[in-house]
Amino acid sequence: MGVKETFRGYGPEQGYDFLHDALVKYYASFGVAVESSEIFISDGAKSDCGNITDIFSNSNTILVPDPVYPVYLDTNIMCGRKIIYMNGSPENNFLPMPDESVKADVIYLCSPNNPTGAVYTREQLEKWVAYALKNDAVILYDAAYEAFISDPAIPRSIFLIEGAKKCAIELCSLSKTAGFTGTRCGYTVVPHALVRKTPDGRSMELNKMWLRRQTTKFNGVPYIIQRGAEAVFTEEGIRQCRENIAYYQENANIMMEALARKGIKFYGGLHSPYIWMQCPKGMKSWEFFDYLLENLAVVGTPGAGFGAMGEGYFRLTAFGSRENTVEAMGRFMEKL
Numbered sequence: 001m002g003v004k005e006t007f008r009g010y011g012p013e014q015g016y017d018f019l020h021d022a023l024v025k026y027y028a029s030f031g032v033a034v035e036s037s038e039i040f041i042s043d044g045a046k047s048d049c050g051n052i053t054d055i056f057s058n059s060n061t062i063l064v065p066d067p068v069y070p071v072y073l074d075t076n077i078m079c080g081r082k083i084i085y086m087n088g089s090p091e092n093n094f095l096p097m098p099d100e101s102v103k104a105d106v107i108y109l110c111s112p113n114n115p116t117g118a119v120y121t122r123e124q125l126e127k128w129v130a131y132a133l134k135n136d137a138v139i140l141y142d143a144a145y146e147a148f149i150s151d152p153a154i155p156r157s158i159f160l161i162e163g164a165k166k167c168a169i170e171l172c173s174l175s176k177t178a179g180f181t182g183t184r185c186g187y188t189v190v191p192h193a194l195v196r197k198t199p200d201g202r203s204m205e206l207n208k209m210w211l212r213r214q215t216t217k218f219n220g221v222p223y224i225i226q227r228g229a230e231a232v233f234t235e236e237g238i239r240q241c242r243e244n245i246a247y248y249q250e251n252a253n254i255m256m257e258a259l260a261r262k263g264i265k266f267y268g269g270l271h272s273p274y275i276w277m278q279c280p281k282g283m284k285s286w287e288f289f290d291y292l293l294e295n296l297a298v299v300g301t302p303g304a305g306f307g308a309m310g311e312g313y314f315r316l317t318a319f320g321s322r323e324n325t326v327e328a329m330g331r332f333m334e335k336l
């Protein structure tokens, strides 16, 4: 950037072609055909989860899982929208399914889920797509943890489900896949087949609306960061990311083994870096947080922060060093 001949200024708001091409190939590697013009490069999935609300009417009803990543709820509260919750609980393994008596316009799904680590199966996603098609709803599918899915039977993209291109937008991030939390890069796929009515009755592609929104309010991700993102999707990049994810997965295994030995009930940890554990001795989320901090000098995330249904639960992360994970679980075994 310090040399005139190679300097880059404003780029395409929706991302450079080289990164689009890499993503088209990446999607094809697990069986999804997307077009370059359906992909929008962004500075992360958090921004897009919030910004996407710009293309929907404030009179829309929003369906949000509880517990879940808090961004979906808070960004829609800022728009003053009506919000309906769908409860995750041990009865549904923290994977809420459509309720035919509920009429929603926009549905947020997150799989593998943050915070519970729960993952929807193909059959379950088929039911969600059927519900969305029947109700003219749009699914906002947050696949920030798709790279953690190791079972080929579990869809890594909503677009593996027939009909999904007519009712879903997929939001992805390089933060958890490749450690881009600080450098910032994500991508959102808005299929051309996704068409809805405007208030005056015209049919319009959401892709066109999102393109207009992005070109109006966003000037793109830095060239250098997009070159870094391109490297993630090379053969070598994918190999290195898999290696890192396997390391974190081993941390998750160590935590799951300790919890099982302690007889503590937990969810997730399999296709996810998160373990969602029930607080022992009937403790509430923050009570357990204080207990761990004061007695074990270990920290985690209180489940109540992810919604009312998270009360009494606690999220452990596998994104630590092996040494710290082993040490923390040693203290769990000894002092919990």
Ligand SMILES: *Cc1c(COP(=O)(O)O)cnc(C)c1O
Pocket (backbone or CB within 6 Å): 043, 044, 045, 046, 047, 069, 110, 113, 114, 142, 144, 172, 173, 174, 175, 176, 180, 181, 185, 186
């Ligand atoms: C971390 C996370 C994000 C945010 O990702 P960024 O790309 O860093 O903004 C989005 N969704 C979920 C579910 C996350 O856990």
